[in-house]
Amino acid sequence: MGALFRSLVLFAGFVFLYGPIAVLVVMSFNASRLVTVWGGFSTKWYASLLEDQATRHATLISLEAAALSSTLATLLGLCAAVALARFGAFRTRTLFFGAVHAPLALPEVVLGLALLSAFVSFGLERGFVTLVIGHATLTMCFATVGLLAALRSCDPAQEEAAMDLGATPLQAFVLVTLPSIAPALASAFLLSFALSLDDLVIASFTTGPGATTLPMRIYSQVRLGVSPQINAISSLLLAVVGVALALSALAMRRKRA
Amino acid sequence: MPRFSPGRRIVLTAPYLWILAFFLAPMALILKISLSHPVEARPPYEPLFSLAEGPALWLEKLQALSLETYRALIDDPLYLDSYLSSLWLAAISTLLTLLVAYPFALAMARAPRHLRPLLVGLAIAPFWTSFLIRVYAWIMLLKDEGLINHALMALHLIDAPLEIYATSTAVVIGMVYSYLPFMLLPLYAALERQDPALREAAADLGASPADIFWRITLPLSARGAVAGSLMVFIPAVGEFVIPDVLGGPQTLMIGRTLWSEFFTNRDWPMASAVAILLLALLILPLVVVERLRAEGEG
Numbered sequence: 390m391g392a393l394f395r396s397l398v399l400f401a402g403f404v405f406l407y408g409p410i411a412v413l414v415v416m417s418f419n420a421s422r423l424v425t426v427w428g429g430f431s432t433k434w435y436a437s438l439l440e441d442q443a444t445r446h447a448t449l450i451s452l453e454a455a456a457l458s459s460t461l462a463t464l465l466g467l468c469a470a471v472a473l474a475r476f477g478a479f480r481t482r483t484l485f486f487g488a489v490h491a492p493l494a495l496p497e498v499v500l501g502l503a504l505l506s507a508f509v510s511f512g513l514e515r516g517f518v519t520l521v522i523g524h525a526t527l528t529m530c531f532a533t534v535g536l537l538a539a540l541r542s543c544d545p546a547q548e549e550a551a552m553d554l555g556a557t558p559l560q561a562f563v564l565v566t567l568p569s570i571a572p573a574l575a576s577a578f579l580l581s582f583a584l585s586l587d588d589l590v591i592a593s594f595t596t597g598p599g600a601t602t603l604p605m606r607i608y609s610q611v612r613l614g615v616s617p618q619i620n621a622i623s624s625l626l627l628a629v630v631g632v633a634l635a636l637s638a639l640a641m642r643r644k645r646a
Numbered sequence: 647m648p649r650f651s652p653g654r655r656i657v658l659t660a661p662y663l664w665i666l667a668f669f670l671a672p673m674a675l676i677l678k679i680s681l682s683h684p685v686e687a688r689p690p691y692e693p694l695f696s697l698a699e700g701p702a703l704w705l706e707k708l709q710a711l712s713l714e715t716y717r718a719l720i721d722d723p724l725y726l727d728s729y730l731s732s733l734w735l736a737a738i739s740t741l742l743t744l745l746v747a748y749p750f751a752l753a754m755a756r757a758p759r760h761l762r763p764l765l766v767g768l769a770i771a772p773f774w775t776s777f778l779i780r781v782y783a784w785i786m787l788l789k790d791e792g793l794i795n796h797a798l799m800a801l802h803l804i805d806a807p808l809e810i811y812a813t814s815t816a817v818v819i820g821m822v823y824s825y826l827p828f829m830l831l832p833l834y835a836a837l838e839r840q841d842p843a844l845r846e847a848a849a850d851l852g853a854s855p856a857d858i859f860w861r862i863t864l865p866l867s868a869r870g871a872v873a874g875s876l877m878v879f880i881p882a883v884g885e886f887v888i889p890d891v892l893g894g895p896q897t898l899m900i901g902r903t904l905w906s907e908f909f910t911n912r913d914w915p916m917a918s919a920v921a922i923l924l925l926a927l928l929i930l931p932l933v934v935v936e937r938l939r940a941e942g943e944g
Contacts, residue, residue, distance in 0.1 A: 395753045395756060395757065396753075398749045398750060398752075398753040399750070399753045399754065399757070399765065402746075402749075402750040402753070402769075403768060403769075405746070405823070405826075406768075406769065406772055406823075406826065407772070408787075409780065409783035409784055409786075409787060409823070410772065410775070410780065410783060412783060412786055412787060412793060413779070413782075413783040413786065416786060423791070424786045424789070424791070424792055424793055424796075425791060425792070425793065425796040464660075465660060465661045465664055466661070468656075468657045468658070468660050468661045469661035469662075469665075471657050472654075472657055472658040472661065472662075476650070476654060476658065479650075479658070485662060485665070487936065488665045488666075488669055488670055489661070489665060490936070490939065491669070491932075492669060494880050494881070494928075494932055494935055495884075495925075496880075496881065496883065496884020496885075496886075496901060496924060496928070497881075497884070497886065497901075498884055498886050498901045498904045498905060498921070498924075499676075499884065499904075499921045499924060499925060500669075500672075502676055502904065502908060502917055502918065502921050503669075503672035503673050503675065503676045503921070504668065504672050506672060506675045506676050506679055506914070506918070507667075507668065507671055507672035507675050510675060522668060523668075525664075526664070526665075526668045526669060529661070529664070533661075558651070558653065559653060580774075583774050586776070587775075587776045587777055587778065589777075589778050589887060590886055590887065593909075594908075604776065604778050607778060607779070607782070608778060608887075611778070611782050611785075611891055614785075615782075615785050615786055615789070619782065623776070623779040623782065623783075626775070626776055626779065627775055627776075627779065630774055630775045630776075631771075631775075634767075634771055634774060638767060
């Protein structure tokens with residue numbers, strides 16, 4: 390592939406990936422409601438968001454659910470990854486390995502339906518708690534995969550050396566292994582957070598009245614058609630994710646340098 | 647697990663119980679619900695087993711297990727059409743994603759070494775942003791009065807708007823766009839790993855660039871292409887958001903049928919049966935994915 394052709398392919402690829410996102414952000418500043426008419430620069434759609442109680446409430450619910458479920462998912466994922474990486478063979482390890490990975494590939498509608506049926510038969514009232522459980526179940530798989538890879542790449546001899554020098558297994562893990570997988574822990578948490586914040590399908594099945602999430606709120610408005618308010622809230626979400634990604638990229642670069 | 651210390655037991659038991667309670671039990675439950683009769687109640691299906699009833703009643707209940715829902719599912723062409731159309735749309739989307747992603751991944755893999763981490767970062771960054779929002783953005787582009795039609799008409803390339811929005815074409819475009827990062831990563835990994843010395847040796851021996859591509863680059867990236875295709879195909883078959891937001895009322899996909907069976911018709915046994923058959927459909931690709939993953943685990 391020639392250098393010029395390569396650059397053209399890369400350019401076209403990134404225009405395809407980022408073009409629709411750019412259109413969305415530009416349109417959120419369009420005074421006109423029409424996509425094809427530029428009515429001048431305006432921040433009125435952002436201002437109208439401030440008065441939208443339902444969206445604000447949904448945003449709070451989403452952030453709380455994401456914070457709780459990603460914390461749970463990271464802890465459970467860490468336990469699962471340690472068990473899979475360090476405990477050697479145990480009975481039903483294959484079942485455990487498969488079950489931990491399966492939700493990754495399972496259609497979300499199936500997992501959502503299964504969770505809801507379980508909550509109903511367990512007698513759990515649908516609401517914020519079931520929402521958090523649903524999101525933690527989905528995202529712990531992503532956390533496990535990332536943490537398992539990180540644990541595999543760090544040398545168990547270091548932990549053994551610490552134990553030879555008198556550390557308990559727990560001390561050795563916390564003082565030696567944990568710091569070296571800290572970046573993987575952070576990215577497992579962030580990925581779980583982002584997935585929870587983004588999820589529509591599992592949330593629709595598992596949540597109840599009073600715990601409507603932001604994607605559910607956006608979805609109900611999308612069904613009514615394109616609206617500049619959705620463009621505005623979407624742009625804000627994109628900005629938050631963009632800033633977080635840029636900061637973590639900078640942090641990684643500084644660490645390497 | 648007698649040889650495990652108490653600490654280890656806790657580490658294993660916590661995620662194990664969680665997965666048991668909130669994944670394995672729920673999956674067994676929908677299998678059960680799919681075999682029970684719908685009733686007007688809450689929950690809207692006849693409970694099958696209950697520990698309180700004792701084993702004597704279980705046998706009786708076991709005989710009451712019914713394939714009625716599955717029979718109804720096979721008899722109604724809506725479901726068969728949904729399955730076939732899901733498989734078809736997912737297959738086309740996977741193929742198109744592969745065709746779009748291949749040159750893209752190749753260009754990334756052959757870019758100067760110091761640029762590659764940045765390019766990979768940019769290619770997967772959209773995956774971190776909201777899926778729903780990225781799908782929604784396409785409405786503005788694809789609508790009859792949207793940007794693409796507006797631009798094409800302004801350039802006098804077309805006289806009447808292309809009717810893409812609310813069709814299966816829009817769904818395919820949405821899937822290619824949304825799942826592109828899933829295809830890019832495994833392809834890039836496979837292409838980047840290739841030793842440039844192989845291509846140089848082939849060129850020294852007189853192979854043309856086309857020969858080199860078809861006989862070295864492409865075969866060596868086949869595993870990446872298979873892995874990427876499965877990563878796209880499997881979620882695409884069960885996709886709900888894309889057909890619902892970009893598709894029209896006539897766009898049948900099984901995820902959407904399951905959703906309306908549950909939320910609109912409140913037919914739990916039917917929704918569960920649809921889910922079970924969807925899993926049955928995906929079992930082969932899932933097994934292949936697990937095998938690839940197990941090979942990776944070593």
